[in-house]
Amino acid sequence: RIGPNDDQAHPPITPCQPADPQTLDGGGPLSKVYTLVLTHYLACCSTDAIGSETTLTARMGPSEDFIAKGLMITERNWLEIYEPWERWWTGEGEIPKVEVGTRFVPDSLLMNEGTTVPPELMNEVELITAMDKNGIGTDATIAQHIETIQKRSYAVRDPQQRFHPTPLGISLVEAYNNMGHQLNRPDLRRKMEAECTAVVNGHRTKNEVMTEILNHMSTVYAAVVDEANKIDVALGRHNFRRIGDAGGSSVVLERHFCTCGVCKCQMDLKQSRVEGGWGTRLLYCNTCRRGYSLPGRGSLTLAPAPAGTDMATCPICSFPVLQVLAGNGYEGNGYKLCPNCFSHPPVEHGGTPSRADFRCFSCSHSTCSFASGVKGGDTELYPCPFCVASERRGNGGVTLRKTARGGFMLACGADRNICDYAIFLPTATATAQPAKIDTG
Known part of the structure; x- marks a missing residue:
């Protein structure tokens, strides 16, 4: 009747004027709601009920205790008004009056056999109580949270108003548990x-709270992105298809194409089937149960190994470096890529998280011989004049990058089949990077 939390979202629902429930809708939903609101209001204005609980302990043998409890209500007060919506009872009801030390002979001794059973699924009232107890949501938002988990198919509600977790919801919980971030x-x-409540009460400022929350969430987000394969694994355990594991909808182009940079096991080169033809290519690791997207065009091979090594590997993530050559719809000069960095661009080496399709010529790693990018090389310097003037409309932006011989050039970011705009800087150029222009 007097809860510990008050989000100040709205005052309690209060009847504003008397009405005959039968005149509202003849005993329908309106009259029932009015009766409930009115009796709840009157019960809240009433005094507490008073009762006495009796606990009876019977000992059999040296140490076996049997306990029974009973409640005697002496003053009903608000219960007189609010029944049948709420009752007050504990234990087994009425128990006999006995004195301490009384001995008795049981009428019967029964040994019942049974097994443990799981607790019942939560209904909406129990879920709301648990959310309120754990500080999740307010009076104004709890209903929206419950609706959201159903819209996202994390749980479904049965006719008895109990919530059943779906395979998707269970998969996410398992994945988050494996990540260890208590999400x-x-x-x-x-x-x-x-x-947020501390901000409302004036104990903290909005900027303080926002900074702390954003910093913490950024750390958690980065960790989840790094361990996203654990979500894929958890989904797979509940019969969701993983990328590259599409059964009859994909074919293996070449088994044991290269090794996985995570587990060092062999990965297969696959291509998915789509309506009307072939879809994307990818490398799939059956051990990690994870796929890595690849360019759709071009002939794929392993990049030549540097002298003294068995295989060219990415110094960032240890995945093998692949080489894309002309063929299979691609007629360019070729390029190299790391299958992991291709889909997960390394921010510290020129990648942009929101833009997949990261190739070695965009990478600025200082020790990799295949990295042709430069610091700031992912910054578009100006629109490509060839693309602007040409009817082919490559819409490329000019960026700074390294040449195959270690020099520097300004080149259009569009496909070389569409635009070949390039300006080579003097061969004596030792270093180059975009300058910061003060526009103030």
Whole structure:
């Protein structure tokens, strides 16, 4: 009747004027809601009920205790008004009056056999109570949270109003548990909402709270991105298709094409089938159960190994470096790529997280002989004049990059089949990077 939390979202629902419930809708939903609101209001204005609980302990033998409890209500007060919506009872009801030390002979001794059973699934009332206890949501948002988990198919509600977790919901919980960041626990959300309450009460400033939350969430997000394969593995355990594991919808182009940079096992080169033809190519590791997307055009081979090594590998993630040559719809001069960096561009070496399709000529790693990028090389310097003037409309942007011989050039980022705009800097150029222009 008097809860510990108040989000100040709205005052309690209060009847504003008397009405005969039968005149509202003849005993339908409107009259039932009015009756409930009215009796709840009157019950809240009433005094507490008073009762006495009796606990009876019977000892058999030296140490076996049997306990029974009973409740005697002496003053019903608000219960007189609010029944049948709520009752007050504990234990086994009425128990006999006995004195301490009384001896008795049991009428019967029964040994029942049974097994443990799991707890029942939560209904909506139990879920709301658990959310409130753990500090998740407010009176104004709890209903929206419950609706969201159903819209996203994390749980479904049965006719008895109990929630059943779906395979998707279970998969996400398992994946988050394996990541170890407690994303499936209420702690992070509870802390965020507590900080927001502190702002409302004037104990903290908005900027302080926003900075802390964003820093923490950025750390968690980066860790989840790095361990995204654990979500893929968890989904696979519940019969969701993984990338590259599409059964009859993909074919193996070459088994044991190269080694995986994570587990060092062999990866297969696959291509998916789509309606009307072939889809994307990818490398798939059956051990990690993870796929790595590859360019759709061009002939794929392993890049030549540097002198004194068995295989060319990426110094960032240890994956083998691949070489894309002319053929299979691609007529360019060729390029090299790391299958992991291709889909997960390394930010510290010129990659942009929102733009996959990262190739070695964009990488600025200082020790890799295949890295042709330069610091700031992912910055578009100006629109390509050839693309602007040409009817082919490559819409490329000019960036700074290294040449195959270690020099520097300004080149269009569009496909070489569309635009071959390039300006080579003097061969004496030792270093180059885009300058920062002060526009103030």
